[in-house]
Amino acid sequence: MKKRIYFDHAATTAINREVLEAMLPYYSQEFGNPSSIHSYGQQAKKAVDQARDKTAKVLNAGFDEIFFTGSGTEADNWAIHGVAMANKKKGNHIITSAIEHHAVLYTCQRLEKAGFRVTYLPVDRYGLVDPKQVESEIGPDTILVSIMLANNEIGTIQPIKEIGKITKEKGVYLHTDAVQGVGSIAIDVCDMNIDLLSLSAHKFYGPKGIGALYIRKGTKMTPLLYGGAQERNRRAGTENTPGIVGLATAIELARSNMEENNQRLIKMRDRLIDGVMTKIDNVVLNGHPELRLPGNANLSFEFIEGESMLLSLDLKGIAASSGSACTSGSLDPSHVLLAIGLSHEIAHGSLRLSLGIDNTEEEIDYFLDTLPEIVARLREMSPLFLQKKGGYSYV
Amino acid sequence: MYSEKVMDHFINPRNVGEISEPDGVGEVGNARCGDIMKVFLRIEDNVIVDVKFKTFGCAAAIATSSMATELIKGKSVDEALAVTNKSVTEALDGLPPVKLHCSVLAEEAIQKAIEDFKEKQETKVGA
CATH class of the missing domain: 3.90.1150.10 (Aspartate Aminotransferase, domain 1)
Known part of the structure; x- marks a missing residue:
């Protein structure tokens, strides 16, 4: 076969063999619905719980602060839309940057049509957001700041910890799209004062079709999907057990290596x-x-x-x-x-x-x-x- | 996404280069939009005896430039003017819909080069 070289890991990665093996049983013998009461359901529930625990530990988050989603895009959409809708009585201003992924930018644009005001912060020639500018843009009606951890195109890593100090002091939620950063940047949501964080498994040698949103306990936000009681009533829909197990195995492996x-x-x-x-x-x-x-x-x-x-x-x-x-x-x-x-x-x-x-x-x-x-x-x-x-x- | 013919003309574009003191030259497009084509014509007795091009752009822009120059080589000026973006696209076995605008570039560049030729002719006659 012709020599093939893959230099497009920011688009997606090949699944790690160990991750794939951890997932496989949940497609066949352990196929149960985690909501079912019988042993099949119990096994699946156990796997989902363990995966949630593993994922939480890697981010220094709590077990009940991790919500699995269908993609990084879904996590981004939910974070921004969910906070906006639940906090609109407090204010209608959102701050983000000009270089966010379209999953963030287009969600913000949609909210502008619904009456929200969005500030798109410029970046310098290296792609850096200036934390001082974040601070000066925060007003009494600001409810959310959404700045990505690292950019998918140019790779610039943002000073999220500095921004986190500011948002904490001002009492504004901080969301970070960490889709490109997980696996190569150490993340501690407590130390960095992050309130919401999006991630996607296929960017760190996990499966496609599974992401997660970290939501700090106490964050006011609306559910993403309505239906069953999955994901603490916030994201209905039968869990993608193999995907969730894959995400957790991949994030643990990525962190340890x-x-x-x-x-x-x-x-x-x-x-x-x-x-x-x-x-x-x-x-x-x-x-x-x-x-x-x-x-x-x-x-x-x-x-x-x-x-x-x-x-x-x-x-x-x-x-x-x-x-x-x-x-x-x-x-x-x-x-x-x-x-x-x-x-x-x-x-x-x-x-x-x-x-x-x-x-x-x-x-x-x-x-x-x-x-x-x-x-x-x-x-x-x-x-x-x-x-x-x-x-x-x-x- | 591209036909074999497009890939062939992208990998081995025909008539790349410049003609010194051309009888007609036309440049269209701009770098802002991401494609520019420059066509050079050598015309004798109203027949395009040689044509060269230079193109900045994607594979579709390069392939349509190459195919368009092939289609007008050896043709009369009037026949060359009848070459449209549609005929270039058909000769390449089609282009993806988002790339159709690239084929307009070649048609326009050729028309502009022929206009330039005609203007030069008039100047000569006038002198």
Whole structure:
């Protein structure tokens, strides 16, 4: 089979073998409904309880503060919508950032139509939110601040602990979309003063179709789904027992191997970034040089377009991602790249390489050997650049 | 998502390059939208004897540029003007719906290059 290299771990990851094995019995012999009174139900209930306990411990949360959902998106939607609806008598103002995932942004936009006021905080050129700005935007009608832990495109890690101090002092709820951060950032919801936190198992070598929302005890919010008494009457629907078991096994594994994995990933990532910058001219690193996810490299290549690069890489067996318009189906490039101040043309030429635990140094070598030719070929075709001695410039 | 023909023209685009002192040149699109195409024509006795292009854009933009130049090479100016984004798309066995706008680029670039040619002709006649 043709050599295949996966550098798109921010999109999804392959399930860990150990995780899969932990899940399998709950599809067949232990298939019971956790709400049933008989032994089948009891076994399933026990598995769900154990998984909830494991997940809670990793986040330093309480057992009854973990609510399983169908995805990270569902957790984000619920956190924001649920708090907004239950606290609208107190106020109608929400603060978020310009670089949030669409699961957060579109929920906020929906709430704006329903009469809420939303402040979309700008970020600096590295993608960082300024905690001072969060503080100055909080008013008497502010009910919620929602800032992501780490960005899915450029990998920038936000100062959530600092923001948590502010929201606690001001008595405003803090939600963080930690979908990209879980597994590579140590999370302590007490120490960081986080009131709500979203996560998704398939981003840390767990199964797809299962996420969770941590909700601090006492947080006023409306239920997400109505029906059965599952998830303490807040998220009705029969539990996805295998998924829940998979999520818990994956989060525990990710936490216990975190330091070791991060070290390895950072080394590979930095070699990849340095290698590209050395071998190719007119490349920009997007995101923060240090405060970034261990596996994230996001680079913009001047004069060329992202989708062309992705397809060319795919033909060489390398799977990556881009923030170009052509990969999103819209005419504008990624909102994140525009928010950090990139021009449209530079944003169109972005390439995201997100490394994971299955990648090797040899794969980095192969990538560094392959990419320069691809970039050169596309630049050769581009009307935007003139090749000059020792460099490029715009026509 | 792309047809084999699109991939073929993306991997091995025909007529990439420039023509020095072209008889007609046309550039359309902008970097803001993520695609730009520049077409160079060599025209003798009203026939397009050579055509080259340079394109900044996605695979669909590059493939449609390549196919469009193939369709007009050796054709008369009037025949070239009859090449539409639809004929380019059909020659490529179709494009995904979100990419159809890319094929308009090639049609427009060719029309602009021919306009440029005609203007140059008029200037020559005028002189």
